[in-house]
Amino acid sequence: MSGRVRFGVVVFPGSNCEYDAVHALGTFPAAHPYYLWHKDHDLQDPDVVVLPGGFSYGDYLRTGAIARFSPMMGEVAAFAAGGGLVLGICNGFQILTEAHLLHGAMLRNRGLKFICHAQHLRVERTDTPFTRRFEQGQVIQVPVNHNEGSWTAGAESLQRIEDERLVVFRYCDAEGNVTDAANPNGAVDNVAGLVHEGGNVLGMMPHPERVCEAILGGTDGRALFGSLIDTVLERG
Amino acid sequence: MAELYAELGLTQDEYQKIREIQGREPSHVELAVYSLMWSEHCGYKHSRPFLKRLPTAGERVLQGPGENAGIVDIGGGLAVAMKVESHNHPSAVEPYQGAATGVGGILRDIFTMGARPICSLDSLRFGEIAPLPAGRGGEAALGGLERQRYLFENVVAGIGGYGNCMGIPTVGGEVYFEGAYSGNCLVNAMAVGLVRHEHIVRSKAAGVGNHVVLFGSKTGRDGIGGASVLASQEFDETLEEKRPSVQVGDPFTEKKLLEVSLELLKAGKFVALQDLGAAGITSSSSEMAAKGGWA
Numbered sequence: 001m002s003g004r005v006r007f008g009v010v011v012f013p014g015s016n017c018e019y020d021a022v023h024a025l026g027t028f029p030a031a032h033p034y035y036l037w038h039k040d041h042d043l044q045d046p047d048v049v050v051l052p053g054g055f056s057y058g059d060y061l062r063t064g065a066i067a068r069f070s071p072m073m074g075e076v077a078a079f080a081a082g083g084g085l086v087l088g089i090c091n092g093f094q095i096l097t098e099a100h101l102l103h104g105a106m107l108r109n110r111g112l113k114f115i116c117h118a119q120h121l122r123v124e125r126t127d128t129p130f131t132r133r134f135e136q137g138q139v140i141q142v143p144v145n146h147n148e149g150s151w152t153a154g155a156e157s158l159q160r161i162e163d164e165r166l167v168v169f170r171y172c173d174a175e176g177n178v179t180d181a182a183n184p185n186g187a188v189d190n191v192a193g194l195v196h197e198g199g200n201v202l203g204m205m206p207h208p209e210r211v212c213e214a215i216l217g218g219t220d221g222r223a224l225f226g227s228l229i230d231t232v233l234e235r236g
Numbered sequence: 237m238a239e240l241y242a243e244l245g246l247t248q249d250e251y252q253k254i255r256e257i258q259g260r261e262p263s264h265v266e267l268a269v270y271s272l273m274w275s276e277h278c279g280y281k282h283s284r285p286f287l288k289r290l291p292t293a294g295e296r297v298l299q300g301p302g303e304n305a306g307i308v309d310i311g312g313g314l315a316v317a318m319k320v321e322s323h324n325h326p327s328a329v330e331p332y333q334g335a336a337t338g339v340g341g342i343l344r345d346i347f348t349m350g351a352r353p354i355c356s357l358d359s360l361r362f363g364e365i366a367p368l369p370a371g372r373g374g375e376a377a378l379g380g381l382e383r384q385r386y387l388f389e390n391v392v393a394g395i396g397g398y399g400n401c402m403g404i405p406t407v408g409g410e411v412y413f414e415g416a417y418s419g420n421c422l423v424n425a426m427a428v429g430l431v432r433h434e435h436i437v438r439s440k441a442a443g444v445g446n447h448v449v450l451f452g453s454k455t456g457r458d459g460i461g462g463a464s465v466l467a468s469q470e471f472d473e474t475l476e477e478k479r480p481s482v483q484v485g486d487p488f489t490e491k492k493l494l495e496v497s498l499e500l501l502k503a504g505k506f507v508a509l510q511d512l513g514a515a516g517i518t519s520s521s522s523e524m525a526a527k528g529g530w531a
Contacts, residue, residue: 013488013491013492014401014488014491014492016401016402016403016491017403054403055400055401055403055487055488055491057488058401058486058487058488058489059401059488060488113393114393114396114397114400116396116400116405145400147397147400
């Protein structure tokens with residue numbers, strides 16, 4: 001917990017993956033993870049802000065719809081607008097779409113069932129601050145755990161996403177084929193994670209923080225946090 | 237009073253017994269208290285003889301029966317709190333909420349011991365959900381195969397949904413389908429929590445001048461009579477009418493309750509802590525005081 005790359009993990013009422021995120025980051029000597037309270041206004045000089053998984057405010061209205069209005073999210077939006085690195089995982093991704101920091105919106109999973117399993121993803125871009133330690137087209141395995149993860153977007157957004165290559169992860173099979181059968185929730189174009197135009201905000205439904213230690217079933221998530229650490233350290 | 241005791245789920249024998257204990261006609265409130273405390277849900281009046289046959293002592297047992305959950309030492313200053321509870325009747329009447337609030341109840345039992353819940357498990361029994369070869373009786377299931385499938389799907393969804401919202405994974409379980417369960421599905425859930433020995437808290441409340449604080453979800457109109465009317469009666473064609481006596485779960489509030497309880501505990505603010513359970517203040521206040529020597 002004594003590294004110099006500062007990761008602020010925002011805690012909303014109903015967040016339930018904030019401990020996982022801080023624990024995973026704690027396995028990187030260069031990282032210094034700390035909690036941020038949703039009602040506060042001070043991000044405490046972060047290098048990266050993480051919006052963790054969970055059910056912010058119970059998600060009884062629509063996932064992420066209330067969290068978006070929390071005081072801390074105003075600070076996160078300003079931080080993102082200034083080029084700050086923001087990572088939203090699962091509920092964090094849902095919040096980022098509601099806050100219009102990312103394109104699209106979430107629907108309930110195709111089949112209307114909660115899903116929870118290890119999922120293959122194909123890395124579509126390695127030129128982002130989040131993915132430089134991956135290889136182009138690399139197939140990784142990261143768990144998904146959600147009920148509302150069917151990402152969708154309007155025609156205009158989809159065109160823009162295509163033109164600007166904003167998709168970072170797609171659901172695929174073990175061989176890296178992006179097929180409908182490998183799509184666990186019906187997300188448009190198998191989108192599992194994407195960045196916004198500036199490239200500094202990433203949202204993803206799968207949980208990379210849960211695959212950072214071999215004893216927990218995998219280490220494919222390490223390259224993502226490692227990429228962020230590399231990016232920050234390089235900036236000096 | 238004659239009609240009232242029956243409405244509250246008490247038998248005539250029990251009513252006579254209450255009159256003997258009181259030495260007079262019980263008041264409406266007294267009758268309601270008895271109906272809760274003597275319900276199968278709170279008193280285990282039918283299953284107690286069987287439960288008594290189970291082993292409960294051992295050098296690693298830090299807490300046996302009688303508290304919100306049992307606790308076993310696992311070494312290194314750590315212990316696990318465990319609780320198993322059935323929610324059969326609520327689940328048979330309203331499978332999603334019945335199963336979900338069953339999980340909610342045992343998770344509260346874990347963190348009211350000072351432990352952080354880390355996982356849950358389940359053991360389920362339903363009638364047949366697929367047609368059987370002729371002569372084996374699957375088709376005769378109460379309400380047919382459709383009803384059993386409906387119960388199965390919604391019980392599973394209720395358990396998973398509540399746990400997911402609380403951030404506590406369901407890590408294992410077992411399920412059997414057999415005609416004998418078609419009239420009465422079995423829904424047992426188990427929760428496991430982790431606690432440091434010095435953080436274990438109990439429900440024994442004593443001490444003059446202490447405040448009694450009730451905190452958690454608001455009392456709604458749902459779930460009234462859940463312990464007495466629902467848990468202790470046979471099912472018949474009025475099944476559907478009993479749905480309002482099943483509580484509607486609110487996992488978000490319970491998640492906040494979990495965090496605030498553990499935080500207050502860490503700050504040393506509790507003399508004792510007790511889960512409210514289906515009988516509410518009736519059981520929690522009397523149980524806490526009784527354990528504290530005020531009975």
